[in-house]
Amino acid sequence: MDDTPREPPTRAMQNGMIGVGAVLIFDGKGGVVRIEPTAETPRIPPRGFKLVCGNSKAPEFKVWLKEELGVFNADLLTVPSTRSRCTVIEDRAMVVMRVARPGAEPDDMGRQLLTLWIEKGRVIIASELNILDFLGLTKWEASHHAPVSPADLVARLGLRAADRLEPLVERLGDRLDEIEESLIIQNTSRAQGKLSHLRRTLISFRRIVWPQRDVLNTLEIEDLSHFSPRDRMRLREASARSARLGDELQALSERAVLVHEQIIDARAEQMNHTMMVLAAVTVVFMPLTLLTGALGMNVSGIPFSDNPHAFWVVCAALFGMSLGIIWWMRRRRWL
Structure with missing residues (x-):
């Protein structure tokens, strides 16, 4: 060095x-x-x-x-x-x-x-x-x-x-x-x-x-x-x-x-929109869940239990009910 x-x-x-x-x-x-x-x-x-x-x-x-x-x-x-x-x-x-x-x-x-x-x-x-x-x-x-x-x-x-x-x-x-x-x-x-x-x-x-x-x-x-x-x-x-x-x-x-x-x-608005969608889904499916739960009870006397077309009739009724709820929510400007 x-x-x-x-x-x-x-x-x-x-x-x-x-x-x-x-x-x-x-x-x-x-x-x-x-x-x-x-x-x-x-x-x-x-x-x-x-x-x-x-x-x-x-x-x-x-x-x-x-x-x-x-x-x-x-x-x-x-x-x-x-x-x-x-x-x-x-x-x-x-x-x-x-x-x-x-x-x-x-x-x-x-x-x-x-x-x-x-x-x-x-x-x-x-x-x-x-x-x-x-x-x-x-x-x-x-x-x-x-x-x-x-x-x-x-x-x-x-x-x-x-x-x-x-x-x-x-x-x-x-x-x-x-x-x-x-x-x-x-x-x-x-x-x-x-x-x-x-x-x-x-x-x-x-x-x-x-x-x-x-x-x-x-x-x-x-x-x-x-x-x-x-x-x-x-x-x-x-x-x-x-x-x-x-x-x-x-x-x-x-x-x-x-x-x-x-x-x-922006984040609050995004969160509000998300919560609104979740609430709308809940409102739509809550009556449908209540109806299907009632029809699914294992007791005698269930309507249309012997009808072979009853399942599709109930599905169509549930679908129509969901459309009606969505239309009602839009009219109320909740969606």
Whole structure:
């Protein structure tokens, strides 16, 4: 076995997934410059800020976080969380967001955590997600349209997260349409299983979207001195985007409830029809059974017992009686 240590992939090192992380300098006017983590940090423009992003599980990045923020705050950034949240500590904020993995399916989104430390002039992101590709750094460098403030960066992260969820929500809507079509052709047994699975998926999606909306709302209303009115407007726009997704999920959930009621009504109608047929059969055969039971008694005096044609006469009478009962039930609109 070859024990020679291997060099980490160049792409992973460039994206900050291995080692201390990636460092970006934003000039506050739409420009962005990338520098090496080990290089001396250039002077940050008055309106600009610095972004440091790295892998939350990389040992080197964890050590750097503890040196920069302290053990307690570093643990807040790297310890996995189950829900999105926003925590304000003096004039700084820690934001936890959940993002769907690239190419995820509605049944298995493979959610990733995105933890941000926001303070005046600096943002730190700890995540296993490839942040630079997620944000589209190459496009920013080419278009000179990078975030102009930390709040603008957070808002764009929220919009990117919503962008990944939107096609998945559309697929859920398509699945619900298919279930409704299957109900039209009376395939209720198959639709019931699909609907149950869809409703569980909708619950899982709402656990992502609604807390994320609350995170952006909380960050907007918090009294952070380095947030401008424009920053709060950008956060409000990102929150509104998440709210729209949440409203769409709520609408799908309500449609799913209506479809479930349709399935129950269809099954109840089918059961009522079955019970009506059984009741009609009972009503038809009950007098016939009474008559044949009376004629079948083993006692003397049974009418027509000596007539060789009596059996066929009785059968014809029973048949005519059954037709008469059916006609009477139809006239009463019981059938």
